[in-house]
Amino acid sequence: MLSCGKFHFDLTRPLVMGIVNVTPDSFSDGGHHASTAAAIAHARQLLQDGADILDIGGESTRPGAAYVGEQEELDRVLPVIEGLHGIALPISIDTWKPGVMTAALAAGACMVNDVNALQAEGALELVANTDAAVCLMHKQGDPHNMQEQPHYRNVTDEVYAFLRERVAAAEAAGIARERIVIDPGFGFGKTLAHNLDLLRGLESFRALGVPVLAGMSRKSMLGAITGREVGERVAASVAAALLAVQRGAAIVRVHDVRETVDALRIWQVVNE
Numbered sequence: 671m672l673s674c675g676k677f678h679f680d681l682t683r684p685l686v687m688g689i690v691n692v693t694p695d696s697f698s699d700g701g702h703h704a705s706t707a708a709a710i711a712h713a714r715q716l717l718q719d720g721a722d723i724l725d726i727g728g729e730s731t732r733p734g735a736a737y738v739g740e741q742e743e744l745d746r747v748l749p750v751i752e753g754l755h756g757i758a759l760p761i762s763i764d765t766w767k768p769g770v771m772t773a774a775l776a777a778g779a780c781m782v783n784d785v786n787a788l789q790a791e792g793a794l795e796l797v798a799n800t801d802a803a804v805c806l807m808h809k810q811g812d813p814h815n816m817q818e819q820p821h822y823r824n825v826t827d828e829v830y831a832f833l834r835e836r837v838a839a840a841e842a843a844g845i846a847r848e849r850i851v852i853d854p855g856f857g858f859g860k861t862l863a864h865n866l867d868l869l870r871g872l873e874s875f876r877a878l879g880v881p882v883l884a885g886m887s888r889k890s891m892l893g894a895i896t897g898r899e900v901g902e903r904v905a906a907s908v909a910a911a912l913l914a915v916q917r918g919a920a921i922v923r924v925h926d927v928r929e930t931v932d933a934l935r936i937w938q939v940v941n942e
């Protein structure tokens with residue numbers, strides 16, 4: 671069971687979270703009209719393609735990405751969330767900044783996707799005081815340095831222990847279990863070998879008793895295996911999503927919603 675505000679999922683089938691990145695306008699006039707319109711159109715297309723949740727992000731957390739200030743991030747994502755008002759699926763805000771969480775939830779988002787697992791000052795409490803869902807993700811280091819030298823004794827054990835602690839912290843703060851999702855954070859301070867260990871052991875995270883989200887879409891781990899550039903990783907991404915679902919992922923976070931929905935439909939029918 672997963673509750674995001676007024677939306678409730680029984681999780682009898684895997685959910686597809688579609689990624690909506692709000693990138694700055696290429697011809698900047700100080701405003702964000704073009705990027706807002708493009709992101710809203712993309713979000714509506716992902717709904718048509720069969721997305722169950724939309725994840726809106728205004729700050730890239732890719733390895734080596736530059737920091738985006740809170741006001742800039744708000745200027746990017748809020749007009750998109752407002753423009754999607756009344757849409758028939760839950761909107762997730764991909765941010766680790768409490769100020770962005772608060773404003774996005776007030777504007778209509780009902781899920782917080784936090785690569786920092788609500789560790790920022792005040793983040794647990796602010797989510798607890800809403801009916802929003804939250805995705806608690808593991809990372810090692812920060813986006814600007816996390817791929818420099820990832821190190822673990824046992825990656826699956828360490829990620830598991832971290833997520834167990836964050837679920838306990840979220841519950842202690844008053845966030846009900848039905849509102850919590852966990853994510854091992856593929857690519858966030860992990861080598862290819864670490865990512866593969868996590869995928870092979872994904873099933874073990876189900877013991878934490880909350881839905882597991884997996885995000886491998888178009889990531890460099892897939893490029894490292896296939897030798898393909900980021901724009902040519904659709905098939906690899908669909909395969910990775912399917913393998914995650916087979917290993918118990920309840921939600922997959924993807925760019926290529928239509929292709930992933932088709933693949934999961936086949937998986938589901940074969941499993942009936």
Ligand code: 7PJ
Binds near residue numbers: 785
């Ligand atoms: C993830 C994310 C992920 C969650 C990004 C990218 C990098 N949020 N945000 N899980 N990745 N929960 O999409 O390539 O794996 S940004």
